[in-house]
Amino acid sequence: MPAAPGTSKFQIELRRHLRGQNISDNLVHLICEIAEASKYVINAVRTGDLGVAGTSNLYGEEQLALDVLSDRIMRKRLIHSGVVCNIASEEMDEIYQAQASADGLYSVAYDPLDGSSLVDVNLAVGTIVSIYEGCDLLQPGRNQVAAMYILYGPRVSLVYTVGDGVHEFTMNNLMEFTLTRENIRMQEEGNIYAPGGLRNKYNDGDEKFIRHLEAKGCKLRYSGGFVPDINQVLMKGKGIFMYPALKGSPNGKLRVLFELNPMAFIIEHAGGAASNGNIPILDIVPESLDQRAPIYIGCKADVKAATDFLVDQQAAPAAAASFVNG
């Protein structure tokens, strides 16, 4: 018996799915506003200027016109949503206060266009968003009430969690986001790996971990875009993304507030893990907006193996010294 019109599980659009979650109307409204803003980011990515903006961000990285435009689109939408207290962006130097009171309001940290340097070679890019209750944005990521990303690829997809499962929506020809995967789960161990950064700057433990992955037959899958690379690990349900500490960059490259916390929240709620090599990403207490950290994120067994190789690496000098000293 065919389902009655509009009732089959996968014709559910985003707002209706959110209303089925145990969250406030304000949070439903906020997530829907971010989804709406992404439609203007899509238009900018597809038709916007690919040149430089002539400015640089908090990290001294040259901003592209698309970074600045995407950031402005997101910020304006958040301010006018009426439910946002503080805003932090990877492309802004400091926190923007939209409203002073905290009651019933949320604070948002976002990367408006992650991987923006890939647009001019037509590779997939994305928007990453982290949401907290109240006004404090320097909280451990475990305190997030929601995390989401929008992936601008061959299909435009939106993935969110409010702590009760991880769900994917795909944009249709009417630019509506309709449910395509619900309660996505990671497997215990994977068979793909995405190694970020320069391999000639890897520390011994990470180099040994890569050889361990290759020995067990893992395939290298790395696009240089954090959002598509994480999305691949999540949707396949197996694999690991890593951007480790590098020689000369002990904190790696990726940003705790804007990239690592939201993705770690999503992956953990899909049954995976995310570590900085020492503690879970979500337990890091951020000390500044621009804080970076190494990351190993994906299947639990693979993240544990990565951290075990780092422990061995740290133990090696002590073992060698005790051997020499007898």
Ligand SMILES: O=P(O)(O)OC[C@H]1O[C@](O)(COP(=O)(O)O)[C@@H](O)[C@@H]1O
């Ligand atoms: O080119 P690298 O050093 O491997 O770094 C790739 C990483 O840098 C990023 O492009 C950083 O993104 P931004 O465009 O937001 O700076 C990630 O998307 C990606 O995972």
Ligand SMILES: [Mg+2]
């Ligand atoms: Mg980024």
Ligand SMILES: [Mg+2]
């Ligand atoms: Mg960015």
